[in-house]
Amino acid sequence: MLLAADVGNTNVVFALFEGREIKARWRIATDPRRTGDEYAVWLLQLAKLQGFRREDIDQIIIGSVVPRAIHNLTVLAEKYFGITPLVAGQGETAYRFELDIEQPSSLGADRALNTLAAHEKYEGDLIVVDFGTATTFDAVDFNGAYKGGIIAPGINLSLDALVGNTAKLPRIAIEKPASESVIGRNTEDQMLIGVFWGYVALIEGLIERMKREIGRPARVVATGGLALLFNEHTDLFDAVDSDLTLEGLAILAEQVR
Incomplete structure:
Protein backbone atom coordinates (compact mmCIF):
# COMPACT_ATOMS: atom_id res chain seq x y z
CA MET A 1 0.00 0.00 0.00
CA ALA A 88 6.98 15.10 -5.33
CA GLY A 89 8.89 17.02 -7.99
CA GLN A 90 12.31 15.67 -7.01
CA GLY A 91 14.47 13.02 -8.65
CA GLU A 92 12.50 10.20 -10.20
CA THR A 93 9.23 11.92 -9.29
CA ALA A 94 10.05 15.01 -11.36
CA TYR A 95 6.91 16.24 -13.09
CA ARG A 96 6.49 14.89 -16.59
CA PHE A 97 4.29 17.68 -17.90
CA GLU A 98 5.34 21.05 -19.27
CA LEU A 99 5.63 23.92 -16.79
CA ASP A 100 5.06 26.81 -19.18
CA ILE A 101 5.82 29.59 -16.70
CA GLU A 102 8.73 31.93 -16.00
CA GLN A 103 9.93 30.25 -12.78
CA PRO A 104 9.01 26.53 -12.88
CA SER A 105 10.91 25.79 -9.66
CA SER A 106 8.67 28.19 -7.73
CA LEU A 107 5.46 26.24 -8.39
CA GLY A 108 4.05 24.69 -5.21
CA ALA A 109 3.81 20.91 -5.07
CA ASP A 110 0.06 21.08 -4.41
CA ARG A 111 -0.59 23.00 -7.62
CA ALA A 112 1.63 20.69 -9.66
CA LEU A 113 -0.13 17.64 -8.23
CA ASN A 114 -3.53 19.18 -8.96
CA THR A 115 -2.40 19.76 -12.53
CA LEU A 116 -1.28 16.15 -12.92
CA ALA A 117 -4.47 14.66 -11.47
CA ALA A 118 -6.88 17.06 -13.17
CA HIS A 119 -5.44 16.40 -16.63
CA GLU A 120 -5.62 12.65 -16.11
CA LYS A 121 -9.24 12.76 -14.90
CA TYR A 122 -10.81 15.50 -17.03
CA GLU A 123 -10.61 16.37 -20.71
CA GLY A 124 -9.75 19.61 -22.47
CA ASP A 125 -8.60 22.93 -21.05
CA LEU A 126 -9.06 23.21 -17.31
CA ILE A 127 -9.17 25.79 -14.56
CA VAL A 128 -8.37 24.21 -11.19
CA VAL A 129 -9.49 26.16 -8.12
CA ASP A 130 -7.99 25.00 -4.82
CA PHE A 131 -9.45 26.36 -1.58
CA GLY A 132 -6.61 26.18 0.92
CA THR A 133 -4.83 28.66 3.16
CA ALA A 134 -4.54 30.60 -0.08
CA THR A 135 -7.04 30.11 -2.91
CA THR A 136 -5.26 29.28 -6.15
CA PHE A 137 -6.55 29.30 -9.72
CA ASP A 138 -4.50 27.26 -12.20
CA ALA A 139 -4.75 27.04 -15.98
CA VAL A 140 -4.02 23.61 -17.48
CA ASP A 141 -4.20 23.26 -21.25
CA PHE A 142 -5.61 20.31 -23.19
CA ASN A 143 -2.12 18.76 -23.47
CA GLY A 144 -1.67 18.81 -19.69
CA ALA A 145 0.76 21.73 -19.64
CA TYR A 146 0.65 24.07 -16.66
CA LYS A 147 0.18 27.58 -18.10
CA GLY A 148 0.09 29.74 -14.97
CA GLY A 149 -2.51 30.99 -12.56
CA ILE A 150 -3.56 33.24 -9.72
CA ILE A 151 -2.95 33.30 -5.97
CA ALA A 152 -5.55 35.01 -3.75
CA PRO A 153 -5.89 35.11 0.05
CA GLY A 154 -7.95 32.20 1.33
CA ILE A 155 -11.33 33.03 2.79
CA ASN A 156 -10.24 32.12 6.33
CA LEU A 157 -7.13 34.26 5.90
CA SER A 158 -9.33 37.17 4.80
CA LEU A 159 -11.60 36.70 7.80
CA ASP A 160 -8.63 36.49 10.17
CA ALA A 161 -7.30 39.78 8.81
CA LEU A 162 -10.70 41.43 9.18
CA VAL A 163 -11.24 40.30 12.77
CA GLY A 164 -7.61 40.67 13.83
CA ASN A 165 -7.28 44.24 12.65
CA THR A 166 -10.54 45.65 14.00
CA ALA A 167 -11.46 46.31 17.61
CA LYS A 168 -15.14 45.35 17.70
CA LEU A 169 -15.83 42.85 14.94
CA PRO A 170 -16.60 39.33 16.28
CA ARG A 171 -15.35 35.99 15.04
CA ILE A 172 -17.96 34.34 12.79
CA ALA A 173 -18.29 30.95 11.11
CA ILE A 174 -18.04 30.83 7.34
CA GLU A 175 -21.38 29.77 5.88
CA LYS A 176 -23.96 30.96 3.39
CA PRO A 177 -25.95 33.91 4.78
CA ALA A 178 -29.47 32.91 5.86
CA SER A 179 -31.08 35.69 3.82
CA GLU A 180 -30.68 36.30 0.10
CA SER A 181 -30.43 40.02 0.82
CA VAL A 182 -26.97 41.54 0.52
CA ILE A 183 -27.90 44.42 2.81
CA GLY A 184 -27.24 43.16 6.32
CA ARG A 185 -29.25 44.41 9.29
CA ASN A 186 -26.68 43.63 12.00
CA THR A 187 -22.91 43.40 12.29
CA GLU A 188 -22.64 39.60 12.05
CA ASP A 189 -24.87 39.44 8.96
CA GLN A 190 -22.96 42.26 7.30
CA MET A 191 -19.66 40.47 7.91
CA LEU A 192 -21.00 37.15 6.62
CA ILE A 193 -22.39 38.79 3.48
CA GLY A 194 -19.09 40.51 2.84
CA VAL A 195 -17.01 37.40 3.40
CA PHE A 196 -19.24 34.85 1.63
CA TRP A 197 -20.75 36.75 -1.28
CA GLY A 198 -17.64 38.89 -1.62
CA TYR A 199 -15.62 35.72 -2.05
CA VAL A 200 -18.12 34.31 -4.54
CA ALA A 201 -17.76 37.53 -6.57
CA LEU A 202 -13.97 37.18 -6.46
CA ILE A 203 -14.14 33.59 -7.71
CA GLU A 204 -16.68 34.41 -10.44
CA GLY A 205 -14.70 37.40 -11.63
CA LEU A 206 -11.35 35.64 -11.80
CA ILE A 207 -12.74 32.53 -13.49
CA GLU A 208 -14.49 34.67 -16.11
CA ARG A 209 -11.29 36.59 -16.83
CA MET A 210 -9.28 33.38 -17.10
CA LYS A 211 -11.80 31.86 -19.50
CA ARG A 212 -11.64 34.92 -21.73
CA GLU A 213 -7.85 34.79 -21.79
CA ILE A 214 -7.72 31.04 -22.48
CA GLY A 215 -10.01 31.64 -25.45
CA ARG A 216 -11.36 28.08 -25.58
CA PRO A 217 -14.01 26.29 -23.51
CA ALA A 218 -12.49 25.40 -20.14
CA ARG A 219 -13.93 23.16 -17.43
CA VAL A 220 -13.64 24.41 -13.86
CA VAL A 221 -12.57 21.82 -11.29
CA ALA A 222 -12.67 22.75 -7.60
CA THR A 223 -10.82 21.13 -4.72
CA GLY A 224 -9.97 21.96 -1.12
CA GLY A 225 -11.97 22.24 2.06
CA LEU A 226 -14.50 24.91 1.09
CA ALA A 227 -15.17 23.75 -2.46
CA LEU A 228 -18.30 21.87 -1.39
CA LEU A 229 -19.70 24.88 0.47
CA PHE A 230 -19.41 27.17 -2.54
CA ASN A 231 -20.62 24.46 -4.91
CA GLU A 232 -23.85 24.09 -2.90
CA HIS A 233 -24.77 27.72 -3.40
CA THR A 234 -23.30 28.66 -6.79
CA ASP A 235 -22.97 27.14 -10.26
CA LEU A 236 -19.32 28.05 -10.65
CA PHE A 237 -17.83 24.57 -10.94
CA ASP A 238 -18.15 21.78 -13.48
CA ALA A 239 -16.70 19.28 -10.99
CA VAL A 240 -15.77 19.17 -7.32
CA ASP A 241 -12.92 16.79 -6.55
CA SER A 242 -11.94 16.97 -2.90
CA ASP A 243 -9.07 14.47 -3.18
CA LEU A 244 -7.37 15.92 -6.25
CA THR A 245 -4.01 16.67 -4.58
CA LEU A 246 -3.84 13.27 -2.89
CA GLU A 247 -4.73 11.56 -6.17
CA GLY A 248 -1.91 13.48 -7.82
CA LEU A 249 0.48 11.94 -5.28
CA ALA A 250 -0.88 8.45 -6.05
CA ILE A 251 -0.47 9.00 -9.79
CA LEU A 252 3.08 10.26 -9.33
CA ALA A 253 3.97 7.28 -7.13
CA GLU A 254 2.56 4.88 -9.77
CA GLN A 255 4.94 6.31 -12.36
CA VAL A 256 7.97 5.01 -10.47
CA ARG A 257 6.68 1.61 -9.27
Missing part, protein backbone atom coordinates in the same frame (compact mmCIF):
# COMPACT_ATOMS: atom_id res chain seq x y z
CA LEU A 2 1.00 3.61 -0.56
CA LEU A 3 1.15 6.16 2.24
CA ALA A 4 0.81 9.68 0.82
CA ALA A 5 1.47 12.83 2.85
CA ASP A 6 0.06 16.10 1.54
CA VAL A 7 1.70 18.88 3.56
CA GLY A 8 -0.20 22.16 3.35
CA ASN A 9 0.38 25.40 5.18
CA THR A 10 -2.41 24.59 7.66
CA ASN A 11 -2.71 20.79 7.78
CA VAL A 12 -0.87 17.62 6.85
CA VAL A 13 -3.17 14.99 5.36
CA PHE A 14 -1.99 11.39 5.32
CA ALA A 15 -3.84 8.98 3.03
CA LEU A 16 -3.45 5.25 2.65
CA PHE A 17 -3.98 4.06 -0.93
CA GLU A 18 -4.63 0.65 -2.41
CA GLY A 19 -4.14 1.38 -6.08
CA ARG A 20 -6.06 4.60 -6.68
CA GLU A 21 -8.53 3.96 -3.86
CA ILE A 22 -8.15 5.80 -0.56
CA LYS A 23 -8.62 3.30 2.26
CA ALA A 24 -8.00 5.68 5.17
CA ARG A 25 -6.98 9.26 5.85
CA TRP A 26 -5.74 11.19 8.85
CA ARG A 27 -5.21 14.92 9.36
CA ILE A 28 -2.92 16.83 11.73
CA ALA A 29 -2.02 20.52 12.06
CA THR A 30 1.12 21.48 10.14
CA ASP A 31 4.06 22.17 12.46
CA PRO A 32 7.55 22.05 10.89
CA ARG A 33 8.99 21.38 14.37
CA ARG A 34 7.02 18.12 14.78
CA THR A 35 9.58 15.32 14.84
CA GLY A 36 9.49 12.02 13.01
CA ASP A 37 9.00 10.29 16.37
CA GLU A 38 5.96 12.45 17.16
CA TYR A 39 4.44 11.72 13.75
CA ALA A 40 5.02 8.01 14.32
CA VAL A 41 3.29 7.86 17.71
CA TRP A 42 0.22 9.60 16.29
CA LEU A 43 0.08 7.93 12.87
CA LEU A 44 0.80 4.34 13.90
CA GLN A 45 -1.80 4.48 16.63
CA LEU A 46 -4.49 5.74 14.24
CA ALA A 47 -3.55 3.19 11.59
CA LYS A 48 -3.73 0.38 14.15
CA LEU A 49 -7.16 1.52 15.31
CA GLN A 50 -8.41 1.12 11.74
CA GLY A 51 -6.83 -2.27 11.27
CA PHE A 52 -3.73 -1.36 9.27
CA ARG A 53 -0.20 -2.54 10.04
CA ARG A 54 3.02 -0.74 9.22
CA GLU A 55 4.01 -3.84 7.21
CA ASP A 56 1.08 -3.10 4.86
CA ILE A 57 2.91 0.00 3.58
CA ASP A 58 5.56 -0.51 0.91
CA GLN A 59 5.77 2.96 -0.63
CA ILE A 60 5.65 6.49 0.78
CA ILE A 61 5.37 9.78 -1.08
CA ILE A 62 5.46 13.34 0.26
CA GLY A 63 4.10 16.45 -1.41
CA SER A 64 4.90 19.57 0.57
CA VAL A 65 4.56 23.34 0.33
CA VAL A 66 6.40 23.60 3.66
CA PRO A 67 10.04 22.67 2.91
CA ARG A 68 11.01 22.43 6.60
CA ALA A 69 8.51 19.62 7.14
CA ILE A 70 10.10 17.27 4.60
CA HIS A 71 13.06 16.28 6.78
CA ASN A 72 10.96 15.07 9.72
CA LEU A 73 8.58 13.18 7.43
CA THR A 74 11.60 11.54 5.81
CA VAL A 75 12.75 10.48 9.29
CA LEU A 76 9.28 9.01 9.90
CA ALA A 77 9.44 7.01 6.67
CA GLU A 78 12.97 5.71 7.10
CA LYS A 79 12.99 5.04 10.84
CA TYR A 80 9.53 3.55 11.30
CA PHE A 81 8.76 2.03 7.89
CA GLY A 82 12.23 1.31 6.51
CA ILE A 83 11.31 3.18 3.32
CA THR A 84 13.10 6.03 1.57
CA PRO A 85 10.20 8.30 0.63
CA LEU A 86 9.54 9.83 -2.73
CA VAL A 87 9.28 13.62 -2.70
Whole structure:
Protein backbone atom coordinates (compact mmCIF):
# COMPACT_ATOMS: atom_id res chain seq x y z
CA MET A 1 0.00 0.00 0.00
CA LEU A 2 1.00 3.61 -0.56
CA LEU A 3 1.15 6.16 2.24
CA ALA A 4 0.81 9.68 0.82
CA ALA A 5 1.47 12.83 2.85
CA ASP A 6 0.06 16.10 1.54
CA VAL A 7 1.70 18.88 3.56
CA GLY A 8 -0.20 22.16 3.35
CA ASN A 9 0.38 25.40 5.18
CA THR A 10 -2.41 24.59 7.66
CA ASN A 11 -2.71 20.79 7.78
CA VAL A 12 -0.87 17.62 6.85
CA VAL A 13 -3.17 14.99 5.36
CA PHE A 14 -1.99 11.39 5.32
CA ALA A 15 -3.84 8.98 3.03
CA LEU A 16 -3.45 5.25 2.65
CA PHE A 17 -3.98 4.06 -0.93
CA GLU A 18 -4.63 0.65 -2.41
CA GLY A 19 -4.14 1.38 -6.08
CA ARG A 20 -6.06 4.60 -6.68
CA GLU A 21 -8.53 3.96 -3.86
CA ILE A 22 -8.15 5.80 -0.56
CA LYS A 23 -8.62 3.30 2.26
CA ALA A 24 -8.00 5.68 5.17
CA ARG A 25 -6.98 9.26 5.85
CA TRP A 26 -5.74 11.19 8.85
CA ARG A 27 -5.21 14.92 9.36
CA ILE A 28 -2.92 16.83 11.73
CA ALA A 29 -2.02 20.52 12.06
CA THR A 30 1.12 21.48 10.14
CA ASP A 31 4.06 22.17 12.46
CA PRO A 32 7.55 22.05 10.89
CA ARG A 33 8.99 21.38 14.37
CA ARG A 34 7.02 18.12 14.78
CA THR A 35 9.58 15.32 14.84
CA GLY A 36 9.49 12.02 13.01
CA ASP A 37 9.00 10.29 16.37
CA GLU A 38 5.96 12.45 17.16
CA TYR A 39 4.44 11.72 13.75
CA ALA A 40 5.02 8.01 14.32
CA VAL A 41 3.29 7.86 17.71
CA TRP A 42 0.22 9.60 16.29
CA LEU A 43 0.08 7.93 12.87
CA LEU A 44 0.80 4.34 13.90
CA GLN A 45 -1.80 4.48 16.63
CA LEU A 46 -4.49 5.74 14.24
CA ALA A 47 -3.55 3.19 11.59
CA LYS A 48 -3.73 0.38 14.15
CA LEU A 49 -7.16 1.52 15.31
CA GLN A 50 -8.41 1.12 11.74
CA GLY A 51 -6.83 -2.27 11.27
CA PHE A 52 -3.73 -1.36 9.27
CA ARG A 53 -0.20 -2.54 10.04
CA ARG A 54 3.02 -0.74 9.22
CA GLU A 55 4.01 -3.84 7.21
CA ASP A 56 1.08 -3.10 4.86
CA ILE A 57 2.91 0.00 3.58
CA ASP A 58 5.56 -0.51 0.91
CA GLN A 59 5.77 2.96 -0.63
CA ILE A 60 5.65 6.49 0.78
CA ILE A 61 5.37 9.78 -1.08
CA ILE A 62 5.46 13.34 0.26
CA GLY A 63 4.10 16.45 -1.41
CA SER A 64 4.90 19.57 0.57
CA VAL A 65 4.56 23.34 0.33
CA VAL A 66 6.40 23.60 3.66
CA PRO A 67 10.04 22.67 2.91
CA ARG A 68 11.01 22.43 6.60
CA ALA A 69 8.51 19.62 7.14
CA ILE A 70 10.10 17.27 4.60
CA HIS A 71 13.06 16.28 6.78
CA ASN A 72 10.96 15.07 9.72
CA LEU A 73 8.58 13.18 7.43
CA THR A 74 11.60 11.54 5.81
CA VAL A 75 12.75 10.48 9.29
CA LEU A 76 9.28 9.01 9.90
CA ALA A 77 9.44 7.01 6.67
CA GLU A 78 12.97 5.71 7.10
CA LYS A 79 12.99 5.04 10.84
CA TYR A 80 9.53 3.55 11.30
CA PHE A 81 8.76 2.03 7.89
CA GLY A 82 12.23 1.31 6.51
CA ILE A 83 11.31 3.18 3.32
CA THR A 84 13.10 6.03 1.57
CA PRO A 85 10.20 8.30 0.63
CA LEU A 86 9.54 9.83 -2.73
CA VAL A 87 9.28 13.62 -2.70
CA ALA A 88 6.98 15.10 -5.33
CA GLY A 89 8.89 17.02 -7.99
CA GLN A 90 12.31 15.67 -7.01
CA GLY A 91 14.47 13.02 -8.65
CA GLU A 92 12.50 10.20 -10.20
CA THR A 93 9.23 11.92 -9.29
CA ALA A 94 10.05 15.01 -11.36
CA TYR A 95 6.91 16.24 -13.09
CA ARG A 96 6.49 14.89 -16.59
CA PHE A 97 4.29 17.68 -17.90
CA GLU A 98 5.34 21.05 -19.27
CA LEU A 99 5.63 23.92 -16.79
CA ASP A 100 5.06 26.81 -19.18
CA ILE A 101 5.82 29.59 -16.70
CA GLU A 102 8.73 31.93 -16.00
CA GLN A 103 9.93 30.25 -12.78
CA PRO A 104 9.01 26.53 -12.88
CA SER A 105 10.91 25.79 -9.66
CA SER A 106 8.67 28.19 -7.73
CA LEU A 107 5.46 26.24 -8.39
CA GLY A 108 4.05 24.69 -5.21
CA ALA A 109 3.81 20.91 -5.07
CA ASP A 110 0.06 21.08 -4.41
CA ARG A 111 -0.59 23.00 -7.62
CA ALA A 112 1.63 20.69 -9.66
CA LEU A 113 -0.13 17.64 -8.23
CA ASN A 114 -3.53 19.18 -8.96
CA THR A 115 -2.40 19.76 -12.53
CA LEU A 116 -1.28 16.15 -12.92
CA ALA A 117 -4.47 14.66 -11.47
CA ALA A 118 -6.88 17.06 -13.17
CA HIS A 119 -5.44 16.40 -16.63
CA GLU A 120 -5.62 12.65 -16.11
CA LYS A 121 -9.24 12.76 -14.90
CA TYR A 122 -10.81 15.50 -17.03
CA GLU A 123 -10.61 16.37 -20.71
CA GLY A 124 -9.75 19.61 -22.47
CA ASP A 125 -8.60 22.93 -21.05
CA LEU A 126 -9.06 23.21 -17.31
CA ILE A 127 -9.17 25.79 -14.56
CA VAL A 128 -8.37 24.21 -11.19
CA VAL A 129 -9.49 26.16 -8.12
CA ASP A 130 -7.99 25.00 -4.82
CA PHE A 131 -9.45 26.36 -1.58
CA GLY A 132 -6.61 26.18 0.92
CA THR A 133 -4.83 28.66 3.16
CA ALA A 134 -4.54 30.60 -0.08
CA THR A 135 -7.04 30.11 -2.91
CA THR A 136 -5.26 29.28 -6.15
CA PHE A 137 -6.55 29.30 -9.72
CA ASP A 138 -4.50 27.26 -12.20
CA ALA A 139 -4.75 27.04 -15.98
CA VAL A 140 -4.02 23.61 -17.48
CA ASP A 141 -4.20 23.26 -21.25
CA PHE A 142 -5.61 20.31 -23.19
CA ASN A 143 -2.12 18.76 -23.47
CA GLY A 144 -1.67 18.81 -19.69
CA ALA A 145 0.76 21.73 -19.64
CA TYR A 146 0.65 24.07 -16.66
CA LYS A 147 0.18 27.58 -18.10
CA GLY A 148 0.09 29.74 -14.97
CA GLY A 149 -2.51 30.99 -12.56
CA ILE A 150 -3.56 33.24 -9.72
CA ILE A 151 -2.95 33.30 -5.97
CA ALA A 152 -5.55 35.01 -3.75
CA PRO A 153 -5.89 35.11 0.05
CA GLY A 154 -7.95 32.20 1.33
CA ILE A 155 -11.33 33.03 2.79
CA ASN A 156 -10.24 32.12 6.33
CA LEU A 157 -7.13 34.26 5.90
CA SER A 158 -9.33 37.17 4.80
CA LEU A 159 -11.60 36.70 7.80
CA ASP A 160 -8.63 36.49 10.17
CA ALA A 161 -7.30 39.78 8.81
CA LEU A 162 -10.70 41.43 9.18
CA VAL A 163 -11.24 40.30 12.77
CA GLY A 164 -7.61 40.67 13.83
CA ASN A 165 -7.28 44.24 12.65
CA THR A 166 -10.54 45.65 14.00
CA ALA A 167 -11.46 46.31 17.61
CA LYS A 168 -15.14 45.35 17.70
CA LEU A 169 -15.83 42.85 14.94
CA PRO A 170 -16.60 39.33 16.28
CA ARG A 171 -15.35 35.99 15.04
CA ILE A 172 -17.96 34.34 12.79
CA ALA A 173 -18.29 30.95 11.11
CA ILE A 174 -18.04 30.83 7.34
CA GLU A 175 -21.38 29.77 5.88
CA LYS A 176 -23.96 30.96 3.39
CA PRO A 177 -25.95 33.91 4.78
CA ALA A 178 -29.47 32.91 5.86
CA SER A 179 -31.08 35.69 3.82
CA GLU A 180 -30.68 36.30 0.10
CA SER A 181 -30.43 40.02 0.82
CA VAL A 182 -26.97 41.54 0.52
CA ILE A 183 -27.90 44.42 2.81
CA GLY A 184 -27.24 43.16 6.32
CA ARG A 185 -29.25 44.41 9.29
CA ASN A 186 -26.68 43.63 12.00
CA THR A 187 -22.91 43.40 12.29
CA GLU A 188 -22.64 39.60 12.05
CA ASP A 189 -24.87 39.44 8.96
CA GLN A 190 -22.96 42.26 7.30
CA MET A 191 -19.66 40.47 7.91
CA LEU A 192 -21.00 37.15 6.62
CA ILE A 193 -22.39 38.79 3.48
CA GLY A 194 -19.09 40.51 2.84
CA VAL A 195 -17.01 37.40 3.40
CA PHE A 196 -19.24 34.85 1.63
CA TRP A 197 -20.75 36.75 -1.28
CA GLY A 198 -17.64 38.89 -1.62
CA TYR A 199 -15.62 35.72 -2.05
CA VAL A 200 -18.12 34.31 -4.54
CA ALA A 201 -17.76 37.53 -6.57
CA LEU A 202 -13.97 37.18 -6.46
CA ILE A 203 -14.14 33.59 -7.71
CA GLU A 204 -16.68 34.41 -10.44
CA GLY A 205 -14.70 37.40 -11.63
CA LEU A 206 -11.35 35.64 -11.80
CA ILE A 207 -12.74 32.53 -13.49
CA GLU A 208 -14.49 34.67 -16.11
CA ARG A 209 -11.29 36.59 -16.83
CA MET A 210 -9.28 33.38 -17.10
CA LYS A 211 -11.80 31.86 -19.50
CA ARG A 212 -11.64 34.92 -21.73
CA GLU A 213 -7.85 34.79 -21.79
CA ILE A 214 -7.72 31.04 -22.48
CA GLY A 215 -10.01 31.64 -25.45
CA ARG A 216 -11.36 28.08 -25.58
CA PRO A 217 -14.01 26.29 -23.51
CA ALA A 218 -12.49 25.40 -20.14
CA ARG A 219 -13.93 23.16 -17.43
CA VAL A 220 -13.64 24.41 -13.86
CA VAL A 221 -12.57 21.82 -11.29
CA ALA A 222 -12.67 22.75 -7.60
CA THR A 223 -10.82 21.13 -4.72
CA GLY A 224 -9.97 21.96 -1.12
CA GLY A 225 -11.97 22.24 2.06
CA LEU A 226 -14.50 24.91 1.09
CA ALA A 227 -15.17 23.75 -2.46
CA LEU A 228 -18.30 21.87 -1.39
CA LEU A 229 -19.70 24.88 0.47
CA PHE A 230 -19.41 27.17 -2.54
CA ASN A 231 -20.62 24.46 -4.91
CA GLU A 232 -23.85 24.09 -2.90
CA HIS A 233 -24.77 27.72 -3.40
CA THR A 234 -23.30 28.66 -6.79
CA ASP A 235 -22.97 27.14 -10.26
CA LEU A 236 -19.32 28.05 -10.65
CA PHE A 237 -17.83 24.57 -10.94
CA ASP A 238 -18.15 21.78 -13.48
CA ALA A 239 -16.70 19.28 -10.99
CA VAL A 240 -15.77 19.17 -7.32
CA ASP A 241 -12.92 16.79 -6.55
CA SER A 242 -11.94 16.97 -2.90
CA ASP A 243 -9.07 14.47 -3.18
CA LEU A 244 -7.37 15.92 -6.25
CA THR A 245 -4.01 16.67 -4.58
CA LEU A 246 -3.84 13.27 -2.89
CA GLU A 247 -4.73 11.56 -6.17
CA GLY A 248 -1.91 13.48 -7.82
CA LEU A 249 0.48 11.94 -5.28
CA ALA A 250 -0.88 8.45 -6.05
CA ILE A 251 -0.47 9.00 -9.79
CA LEU A 252 3.08 10.26 -9.33
CA ALA A 253 3.97 7.28 -7.13
CA GLU A 254 2.56 4.88 -9.77
CA GLN A 255 4.94 6.31 -12.36
CA VAL A 256 7.97 5.01 -10.47
CA ARG A 257 6.68 1.61 -9.27
